[in-house]
Amino acid sequence: MNDQRKTFIAFVKLGTFFREFCNGNISGSEWHKTFTEVIALAKHHNGWFTEENIHYALMGWGELLTDEKLSAWLSNYSVEVNKSKTVAIIMAGNIPLVGFHDFLSVLITGNAVLAKLSSNDKTLFPLIAKYLMEIEPSLKGKITFTEEKLENFDAVIATGSNNTARYFEHYFSKGPNIIRRNRNSIAVLTGNETPQELAALGEDIFRYYGLGCRSVSKLFVPQEYDFDVFFEAIYEFNPIIQQAKYANNYDYNKAVYLMSDFKILENGFLMLKEDSSYSSPIASVFYETYNSSEELKRKLNIEAEKIQCIVAKGFVEGEISFGQTQRPELKDYADGIDTVDFLLKTSQI
Known part of the structure; x- marks a missing residue:
């Protein structure tokens, strides 16, 4: 089994864990205890990150990280031809796990993540990475978090304000990049x-x-x-x-x-x-x-x-039904930029 397939299975297992954790089906397990403690720490560190909202985010991803949904999503791409690169991700921290789609996209296409976390969300991602690396050892060395200057990467995905986006565009203009602004x-x-x-x-x-x-x-x-x-x-x-x-x-x-x-x-x-x-x-x-x-x-x-x-309801193509904005599908890319397509094209450079 190649590493990409192993990563795919690891994310399916992560989705199962998220669902079971949120439903209370694994209470008493060591990982349940650890996640509960880190969620409490995240709330203490950032008052906007309430337990309810963190659970909502985890459950949302738990519903997406299934064999069926991941397979359907990736069936639109030739992921198997991807050549591994190191992709830097500069994450926003406005809501829990807001950068998870980028994190998932980079790893599941066979690339390595070099992530700079927001000061508002520094606890959840390292724990998720630890869980992934325990259930799939081949991911060790493919997930790195840094607070230092980003170096030795092949492409970058950066999310920030309109002001920081101008800085990102200047700093990362020489290589492949996705720069997201306020929307x-x-x-x-x-x-x-x-x-x-x-x-x-x-x-x-x-x-x-x-x-x-x-x-x-x-x-x-x-x-x-x-x-x-x-x-x-x-x-x-x-x-x-x-x-x-x-x-x-x-x-x-x-x-x-x-x-x-x-x-x-x-x-x-x-x-x-x-x-x-x-x-x-x-x-x-x-x-x-x-x-x-x-x-x-x-x-x-x-x-x-x-x-x-x-x-809206019957107003424009691509509209979202009432109550569904925080339940995006895997194909619903931020700013309408296809992250997976970007990553696959980057691998050919």
Whole structure:
């Protein structure tokens, strides 16, 4: 059995472990104890990384890391012809395991990972790597984490803000690279959504406290849209205001809006502000009104590079159903850039 096949099987086993861990089926095992301790440490280190959100991320990956889904994903590529390279990954740390897809893509195509972790997410990846290397020893030497200057790599995948992206483009311009910038997700409402659909949209807004690029941070609504219907449908998410960091952001941003005489709508745990920007502060969502669907489609097409996901129903090709933004499939690449294709082309250089 070649190393690529061994890596494939290792990730299938990791998926099984994630599912069993989240379902409590292996409580009492040494690995269950270790993961529980590290999750508690991650929460202590980063207050946004609650146990619930970490479990949500682990379960999401557990559902994707199956023999069937991994095989279907990779069947679109000639992975077996890949020549091993070392790929540097600079990870964001805004939500738990946000760089896992890059980590998976690099290893499962037979490459080696040289990762620089975000200071906000330094505990989960080393533990997952340790688990993988224990169940598949051939991965030892293929996973390296560093806090030093990145050196001796063949390609780079870097995720950061618009400011850091400019630095990345300058620093990594001489070799193959994927440089990701800020993107945000939006929802297009018509006023005909059911209460269930709007409640599901609440999941897209509030999961990970709205910190992910797949989190909905802006709504497009028709003129005279009734926001009372929206607020009523998402009321079940009101316990989020009990999280201290979220509540502090709510109070601070509300004060800023009021002192600036901005008009806002609020329900005690979410503020809505009319704004042309896509990136809204924590505990708030921006909105814009539109006159016609075709006019809005043209606008979104022009500004496509600012948008990660579009949540809608029957509005545009590639849209995502309400409540599904944080459940991407393996083929749903960040910024629409096919990472596996990039890695395979890099191996031929």
